[in-house]
Amino acid sequence: MSTLTDILMEIDDSINYEKEKALIDDRLLDSFAVISLIGELEETFEIQIEASQIIPDNFNSVEAMEAMIRRLQGMD
């Protein structure tokens, strides 16, 4: 999912997304970044992200986000 990395780079290109595993917990991404991210993800991957999904566990790393996207795609 290179598109995911592209989206993330678009939001903030100063972060090393490969390495960081606590994007939310370490406050690398703030709530506004998360919201923009959600908008992009919904559009790109044609998924619905509800408020209940917005927990640090789902956004802390690229892998976590990928897992969430796959889960949500599977549900649809």
Add this chain to the structure above:
Amino acid sequence: MAYHTSIYLFLFLPVVLLLYQITPRKIRPFVLLAAGYVFFWIISGELVWYLILTTLFTHYIAIWIEGTEVKNKKGRKRILIFGILVLLGVLGYLKYYNFFAQNVNRVLDQVHPGVAITMKMIVLPIGISFYTLQAIGYMVDVYWKKIPAEKNLAKVALFLGFFPQIMEGPISMYPQTSQQLWKGDPITLENLTGGSLRIIWGLFKKMIIADRLYLVVQAVFEHYDKYNGVVIAAAAVAYTVQLYMEFSGCMDIVLGSGQILGVTLPENFRQPFASRNAAEFWRRWHITLGVWLKTYVFFPVSTSRIVKRWNHFGKTHLSKHMTKLGISAIALFPVWLGNGLWHGARWSYLFYGMYYFTILLLGIAVEPIRDQILKVCRINQDAVWWRMLQIGKTWMIIFTGELFFRANGLRAGYRMFRSIFENFTLDKLWDGTFLSFGLDKADYFIVFCGCLCVAIVGIIRERSLLDTQQMQKVCLPVRWAVYYGLIIAVILFGAYGVGYQQVDLIYAGF
């Protein structure tokens, strides 16, 4: 029976701890539950029924939501909305009825003189603003399937009625505390000493600093028309410090009490005065309220259809920055309205909420320009002077906000704010005005030294120079000297006894 009183510290808490320790593991959670209701009853008497009914209601709504088929999305949502509306309705009625009546009457008086809604004597059950939020959070979490609905009513009851949290929070989420509360582990020596130390630290802040500054704050804010210039400015600072020392001190007592019982409650403060902007301040000050509003207001609104439509519209018609600004406005407004309203039925609190809404939005609005300027001027954002400047700016924002927050009404707040700029001369600080509030030079000196201690501890925490683990490794005599010193300081320099008045907790009133 507030947490800083001798009856809580020397009687209630020890008795609860003793009963807890001597009962079998399975009974222990019920000891805590009983303690919660006794605590509530001592303060609010029969109003404990509000808590009991809220508990029952929340419990069954959650079970109902879970029992409804997943496919019946609308049905589940309706139950949730019903649950939230009932809880907010009770809270709203108790807190805002008179405010509403008063303002309606003002309008009615213009239209139909003589017609008026009657005002009512309403006594608020203690902590209703805190447990209501916890109850709503729990129902929503069940709705979102973050957690299963709890089958054991007593667990829900203890979650909502854990005695250290009743008066002033912290506002916890169900997964944060419920399991811990139910463990019934025996009290360990480590927890007992660690918790006690934290309680003493809380008393230090409350009794040495906050209760002294109370006198200055009271004198100036109640008779604001007598003062101007630097006196008002200093009073705003004094109130901010008082509020911080009191609220965070109380939290230390609360979290310390929890710690003794082996329960880690969520932190409510994290060195707020080290914040570099208003948004950061709110991530460090009254954290659990901020987190609650973010989880249950901000994110739901920002994933709502309105925001999505805006996002879509923005993509095609607006710049990225404008789109973000729009989303922020839509999502932040209910958060700050809620924050203001939550504090109570006063225009001052509403203003307070809108004040921060405006400041945060402005912060986002000027972001691109600011970044440009920084680039052009080649300012290193991590330079100490720049950081200090930012922290200083944030302090001004905080002090101004608290001035309006504390003032007796919005008009008084505005007058006080304006009068800061009249006749602003520093010599008012030395000419004896400040000795007329009931504090003498020795008191100010103590306040200063106390703040210094708190600041040093804050810096140590902020820089993670010394955590609890490392503290254990510091040689015993030094450690003991610090402990003894703290206790003796509270005893000698605390503002209690003849000549002092006991000051009620500010946040217990919300």
Add this chain to the structure above:
Amino acid sequence: MQDSSSRRKKIVRSVIFLAGLLGLLLWMSHQITDFTKKNGDMIQGRNKSIVEIQKEPENTIDVLVVGDSESYTSVSPLEMWKNQGVASFICGQSGQKIQETYYMLKTALTHQSPKLVLLETNVLFRNMKGVKGIQEEVIQKADYYFPIFRFHDIWKNMLLGRKYTEERYKGFTLRDMVQSYDGGQYMKETTEKDQITQDMENYTDKILELCREHNARVMFYSAPSPLNYSYRKHNAIQELADKKQLLYLDLNLHTEELSIDWKVDSMDKGDHLNLSGANKVTQYLGAYIQKRYELPDHRREAAYQSWQKDAASYVEKAQKRIMLIQDRGNSGK
């Protein structure tokens, strides 16, 4: 094994820590008590009497008076000394709560063995309901065992050289203010009565028990005060006194025998008595208790020489003040 030994080590450490803390508090309390005895004028008004009673030579006081401001504005020990030779002392405090009364007595009785304790009854109506009462008990108990709590902020007065100097005569001060009471008769006979709470009764029992242990008898008295007393209260107090088999003297029923002149003898419109009123009450009360409790006359004893000297200076000053009071009272100021 290692676990349990490190555990034991921790427990031992904690015990030592607490013992150290206790020792520290007791030591500080001891120091502060000594210090206050030597520097009485650094003590604020409300705490003065508890310091002064501890300064009196052991077992020299025969009558202790406790209660709120009604107690220390109605009895003058040196006046009583002058008339009956009875050694009395006032341990009253403004707004004394019954919990304070108890611990005040407990403190006084460690060095004194009075024959009679006079309890001014207004304190029985200062209710501390429920939690507040328990809270007060906790505070007073802490102050009693660790006086450092009571006098904790004396460092401030030391540092700033602040003094609260008062001319005091065995707990009494000369009050020469005059504000007449002109409300007329206030003790209208009735069978209705006010309520004395169960809490109060329990504390009365505690006080009686304490005094019994120290072989002191207890008597209730009510100082003349139109603002604080009524027949309803009288009935309530009388009932309690009867129940506990105590003697009760309500001076509000004897204002004529006392020849109280409300124009002159009231300090603040019928709330408290001034010096003139207090002397009148003391004359009556002194004779009353001496007869009933066979209190000794110490006037010729060598051990009480200082009392004679104090009394002489008191009488001289009191006379001047009383003349002033009469002037003020009669000119209607």
